[in-house]
Amino acid sequence: MIKTISGTMIGYYFHCRRHLWMFANSINMEQNSEAVAVGKFISESSYSRVEHDIPISTEDEEIVLDFYDAKAKTIHEVKKSDKMEDLHLWQVKFYISVLERKGIEGVKGLIDYPKLKQNLSVELSDADRIKLREIKAEIKSIVELKVPPATVNAPFCKNCSYYDLCYI
Ligand code: SF4
Numbered sequence: 788m789i790k791t792i793s794g795t796m797i798g799y800y801f802h803c804r805r806h807l808w809m810f811a812n813s814i815n816m817e818q819n820s821e822a823v824a825v826g827k828f829i830s831e832s833s834y835s836r837v838e839h840d841i842p843i844s845t846e847d848e849e850i851v852l853d854f855y856d857a858k859a860k861t862i863h864e865v866k867k868s869d870k871m872e873d874l875h876l877w878q879v880k881f882y883i884s885v886l887e888r889k890g891i892e893g894v895k896g897l898i899d900y901p902k903l904k905q906n907l908s909v910e911l912s913d914a915d916r917i918k919l920r921e922i923k924a925e926i927k928s929i930v931e932l933k934v935p936p937a938t939v940n941a942p943f944c945k946n947c948s949y950y951d952l953c954y955i
Pocket residue numbers: 803804805806809825937938939940941943944945947948949950953
């Protein structure tokens with residue numbers, strides 16, 4: 788039974804559930820390949836972790852925020868990706884929910900896409916809170932599967948660190 792759900796796991800959940808399973812079950816090959824597709828995908832989906840890493844955890848969640856503006860109650864995310872993805876949105880919604888669990892109400896998110904020259908404002912609705920509970924429950928059940936979920940046969944698989952394990 789996994790104890791902690793991270794923002795990375797939320798990302799893998801949306802990207803590839805097989806990858807989520809491998810990652811959470813400590814089958815970690817990513818350190819051998821910095822430029823792997825999923826790593827790249829998540830990295831491009833992620834923020835620059837240069838100066839502002841702010842680790843926050845609850846009893847069963849852990850996140851690292853790039854930058855949190857406490858005055859404006861806004862989580863700032865910079866995504867280097869050249870397209871908007873559901874996983875960006877849900878990672879930030881997840882971060883907002885974790886701050887809520889820490890007693891910080893009224894938090895919003897702002898995702899900046901420099902390549903697209905666009906911003907995306909993120910809020911957490913009651914429906915999102917329910918959906919996040921379902922996502923977290925599903926992540927736990929995926930991770931506890933005895934065998935990994937099926938391959939996704941997506942174009943990004945070719946550059947994934949798990950490609951050999953999945954297809955050869
Ligand atoms: S190769 Fe494809 S199916 Fe396998 S873990 Fe990577 S992304 Fe998922």
